[in-house]
Amino acid sequence: MAILRTKGSRSFSFSFRVFASAISIALCIFFACSFLFTTHHHNHHNNNYIGSDGIVHGFESARRSILALKTDPLKPRLDHIKKQAEDHRSLALMYASYARKLKLENSKVVRVFAELSRDFSDLMNKPQYTALFNSDGTIDEAVLRQLEKEVKERIKTARQVIGEAKESFDNQLKIQKLKDTIFAVNEQLTKAKKQGAFSSLIAAKSIPKSLHCLSMRLMEERISHPEKYSDEGKPTAPEFEDPKLYHYAIFSDNVLAASVVVNSATKNAKEPWKHVFHVVTDKMNLGTMQVMFKLKNYNGAHIEVKAVEDYKFLNSSYVPVLRQLESANLQKFYFENKLENATKDTTNMKFRNPKYLSILNHLRFYLPEMYPKLHRILFLDDDIVVQKDLTGLWKIDMDGKVNGAVETCFGSFHRYAQYMNFSHPLIKAKFNPKACAWAYGMNFFDLDAWRREKCTEEYHYWQNLNENRTLWKLGTLPPGLITFYSTTKPLEKSWHVLGLGYNPSISMEEIKNAAVVHFNGNMKPWLDIGMNQFKPLWTKFVDYELDFVQACNFGA
Numbered sequence: 001m002a003i004l005r006t007k008g009s010r011s012f013s014f015s016f017r018v019f020a021s022a023i024s025i026a027l028c029i030f031f032a033c034s035f036l037f038t039t040h041h042h043n044h045h046n047n048n049y050i051g052s053d054g055i056v057h058g059f060e061s062a063r064r065s066i067l068a069l070k071t072d073p074l075k076p077r078l079d080h081i082k083k084q085a086e087d088h089r090s091l092a093l094m095y096a097s098y099a100r101k102l103k104l105e106n107s108k109v110v111r112v113f114a115e116l117s118r119d120f121s122d123l124m125n126k127p128q129y130t131a132l133f134n135s136d137g138t139i140d141e142a143v144l145r146q147l148e149k150e151v152k153e154r155i156k157t158a159r160q161v162i163g164e165a166k167e168s169f170d171n172q173l174k175i176q177k178l179k180d181t182i183f184a185v186n187e188q189l190t191k192a193k194k195q196g197a198f199s200s201l202i203a204a205k206s207i208p209k210s211l212h213c214l215s216m217r218l219m220e221e222r223i224s225h226p227e228k229y230s231d232e233g234k235p236t237a238p239e240f241e242d243p244k245l246y247h248y249a250i251f252s253d254n255v256l257a258a259s260v261v262v263n264s265a266t267k268n269a270k271e272p273w274k275h276v277f278h279v280v281t282d283k284m285n286l287g288t289m290q291v292m293f294k295l296k297n298y299n300g301a302h303i304e305v306k307a308v309e310d311y312k313f314l315n316s317s318y319v320p321v322l323r324q325l326e327s328a329n330l331q332k333f334y335f336e337n338k339l340e341n342a343t344k345d346t347t348n349m350k351f352r353n354p355k356y357l358s359i360l361n362h363l364r365f366y367l368p369e370m371y372p373k374l375h376r377i378l379f380l381d382d383d384i385v386v387q388k389d390l391t392g393l394w395k396i397d398m399d400g401k402v403n404g405a406v407e408t409c410f411g412s413f414h415r416y417a418q419y420m421n422f423s424h425p426l427i428k429a430k431f432n433p434k435a436c437a438w439a440y441g442m443n444f445f446d447l448d449a450w451r452r453e454k455c456t457e458e459y460h461y462w463q464n465l466n467e468n469r470t471l472w473k474l475g476t477l478p479p480g481l482i483t484f485y486s487t488t489k490p491l492e493k494s495w496h497v498l499g500l501g502y503n504p505s506i507s508m509e510e511i512k513n514a515a516v517v518h519f520n521g522n523m524k525p526w527l528d529i530g531m532n533q534f535k536p537l538w539t540k541f542v543d544y545e546l547d548f549v550q551a552c553n554f555g556a
Contacts, residue, residue, distance in 0.1 A: 074141055074144055075139060077144065077148075078132065078133070078139055078144055078147075081144070081147055081148050081151050082124070082133065084155060085120050085123065085124055085151045085154070085155075086120075086124075088116075088120060088154065088155050088158050089116075089117050089120035089121060089124075091158065091162070092113045092116040092117040092120065092158055093113070093114075093117045095113045095162065095165070096110050096113035096114045096117065099113060099165075112161055112165075113161070113165075116154070116157065116158050116161060119154055120154060123147075123150055123151065123154065128143055129143070129147050132144065132147065200522050200529075201522070203522065203527065203528075203529050204522035204523075204527070204529075206527070208526060208527060208528070210552045210553055210554050211254070211255075211256055211552075213551070213552035213553075214255065214256060214288075214548055214549060214552045215255055215285065215288045217548045217551060217552065218255065218287070218288040218291040218292055218548055219287050219288050219291075221291050221548070222287035222288065222290060222291050223287070228294075229290045229291050229294055230290070231290070231305075237302065239276050239302040240276060240302065240304045241371075241373040241374070242276070243373060243374050243375045243376075245274050245275065245276050246269075246274055246275045246276065246378070246390070246391055246394060247275075247278065247371070247374055247377045247378070248265065248275065248276065248277045248278065248377070248378050248380055249278050249280070249363075249364075249367060249370075249371075249377050249379045249380070250262070250277060250278065250280070250380050250381075250382060251279075251280045251281075251360045251361070251363045251364065251382075252279070252280075252281060252360065252382035253281050253282050253284075253285045253358075253360060254382050254526075255285060255288045255289055255292050256526060256542065256549075256554075257382040257383060257524075257526060258279055258281075258289065258382050259292050259293070259542075259543065260385065260538060260541045260542060261380055261384060261385070261386065262277050262279070262293070262298055262301065262303065263298070263541040263542075263543065264385045264386040264387070264541040265301075265380075265386040265390065266298045266299045266301045267299065267541070268386050268387060268388055268390075269299070269301070269389050269390070269391070270389045271391075272298070272299035272300050272301045273299070273300035273301065273302075274391075275301045275302070276301070276302040276303075276304070277301060277302070277303045277304065278304050278306070278370075278371065278377075279293065279303060279305045279306070280305075280306050280307070280308060280360070280363060280370075281305070281306075281308070281360070282307060282308055282309075282360060283307045283308070283309050286305070286306075286307040289305045290305050293305055295543075295546060295548075296543070296546075308359055308360065308363070311366075311369075311370055313369060314359065314363075319359065319362070319366075320460055320463040320464050320467075321359060321362045321463065322359060324463075324467050361476055362476060364379055364440070364443075364476065364480075365455075365456055365459045365476075365479070365480075365483065366456060367379070367445055367447060367450070368447045368450050368451050368456065369456065374447055375446070375447055375448050376394060376444070376445065376446055376447060377444075377445055377447060378390065378442070378443070378444050378445075379440075379442070379443045379444075379445060380441070380442055381440065381441040381442070381518065381520070383441075383501065383518065383520060383524055383525075384441055384442060384516050384517065384518045384519070385516070385517050385519075385537055385538055385541060386515070386516055387514060387515060387516065387517060387537075388515040388516075390515060390516070393444045393491075393495070394444075396444070396489075396491070398444075398446045398449065398489050399489055400449055401449065401488060401489035402445060402446055402450045402455055402484055402487040402488070403438075403443055403444075403445055403446075403480075403484040403487060403488040403489065404443065404444035404445070404446075404488075404489045405438035405439060405440075405442075405443050405444075405489075405496075406439050406442070406491050406492070406493050406495055406496040406498075407436045407437070407438045407490045407493075408436075408437050408439050408498065409436035409437055414436070414437040415433060415434050415435065415436065415437060416431055416432060416433050416434070416435040416436075416437060416481060417433035417434065419437060419472060419477060419478045419481055420433075420471060420472045420478055420481070420482070421470060421471055421472060424470060424471055426465065426471065427471055430482075430485075431485060435481075435485070436490075437477070437481055438481070438488055438490070439496060439498050439518070439520075440476065440477055441496060441498065441516070441518040441520060442495065442496040442515075442516045442518065444491070449487070453487055455483050455484065455487065458482075458483050459482075459483040462479055462482050463479055466479070494513050494514055494515060495514075495515045495516060496514070496516045497510055497511055497516070497517050498518045498520050499520065499521065500517055500518060500519045500520070500521070500531070500534045500537070501518075501519040501520050501521025501522060501523045501524055501525075501530075501531075502520070502521030502522065502523060503521070504531055504533065506534075511534075511537070517534075519534070519538065525537075525538035525539065526538070542554060
């Protein structure tokens with residue numbers, strides 16, 4: 001029974017498989033016949049359709065599947081061709097625009113790319129192709145092929161032109177990038193220069209802590225012992241008015257710097273007791289100066305200490321600078337310390353220092369009136385050091401000139417044109433732009449010749465004209481050059497060597513041979529920014545043995 005059941009089961013399984021196969025074959029035959037019947041009916045319908053233009057359509061369409069009745073398979077191909085044309089037209093426009101930016105208008109590049117873009121636009125605007133793009137029905141493959149051919153031709157031309165122009169574009173791009181980089185670096189450099197100039201100005205105007213300490217301690221001593229240092233009620237020493245002695249004028253508000261000038265001059269003088277120093281300061285520093293110059297005898301030299309206020313004729317009704325100082329615009333120009341405003345004129349940044357408007361800086365134009373009984377006087381800045389005996393200056397024949405000074409011009413540098421505005425008709429008519437400039441700092445003045453030439457009146461005339469700063473910028477050198485234009489006698493250069501406050505390349509041999517060395521510039525020897533190689537020339541004349549100096553840690 002088991003064997004029979006097994007055979008029956010196998011027979012039933014085989015019969016089922018045969019039946020399933022027969023059904024599958026029948027279905028395949030049915031679908032094949034349906035497809036052939038449908039295709040034949042569609043072809044017969046298309047072969048009998050004539051378009052409105054008289055052309056029989058449908059021979060090419062006969063190969064399409066039944067799905068073409070709903071979605072034309074040529075539509076994606078048309079969209080792709082159209083996109084290619086639009087992309088290359090945009091690319092040509094972009095290259096034309098970039099060529100203009102790179103300033104290639106003089107070449108053919110701009111015109112070629114503009115024509116390429118126009119060709120693509122004209123192609124896409126042709127009536128047969130416009131109809132193709134706007135059609136919602138069947139796409140004519142013949143027209144599509146013609147469009148594809150023309151688009152490919154223009155694409156080939158566009159790529160060829162781009163390839164030929166690529167090198168030019170690359171070079172121009174590199175040049176443009178380099179220009180942009182240079183411009184950016186110049187902007188940064190200009191900004192850094194302005195900030196550096198402003199910082200340098202602040203550093204030059206600053207008072208070191210040790211110097212401030214010295215002034216305070218000297219003033220404390222002055223207040224504690226007024227009877228010891230006061231000159232009020234005492235008669236003027238005859239030496240101060242003796243024209244037979246060697247007279248010096250020093251105008252300063254820096255007590256340590258003034259003491260170094262006197263120290264260096266007296267230590268190098270052969271007969272220091274014949275030398276008279278007229279030190280003038282402002283009222284605020286008068287006490288400190290009085291104490292400093294009475295702490296030692298300076299090898300027997302005579303030292304007169306006075307304040308500007310002691311000279312009653314120096315008032316705003318007589319002195320143009322004092323009158324101009326009352327101007328709000330001038331005060332703003334000098335005392336405006338905001339970086340964006342204070343650095344507008346970086347070329348003359350150093351002249352924005354308020355010291356250039358200080359009456360102490362302009363006292364040099366009133367020497368004959370300040371010392372009416374003297375015939376000759378040597379003017380010294382407070383940033384100089386005397387290295388030799390200076391009495392030889394009194395033996396020089398001035399040839400009737402007023403001012404004995406060392407000239408600073410060499411080549412085209414330090415000529416009058418650099419200090420004055422020669423576009424102004426008054427300056428142009430009066431002075432020679434190539435005239436050689438000279439230096440302030442050590443000037444030997446013949447006061448009799450000064451009075452004869454009326455130099456102070458000349459100074460007043462030009463200073464009044466320059467109230468709005470149109471003749472020269474600022475400072476005392478330009479009005480000095482004007483005042484003593486034809487009355488200056490050149491001195492040997494070894495009398496006065498300049499630049500120790502800004503020029504590190506001055507030779508030590510030149511410095512060694514100099515009678516006076518001048519720390520003109522921002523890097524003064526008493527400041528931290530002073531040049532170390534030149535500082536010893538100045539510090540060796542500082543009175544470090546004084547208790548007041550030691551208490552303020554100078555040189556620490």
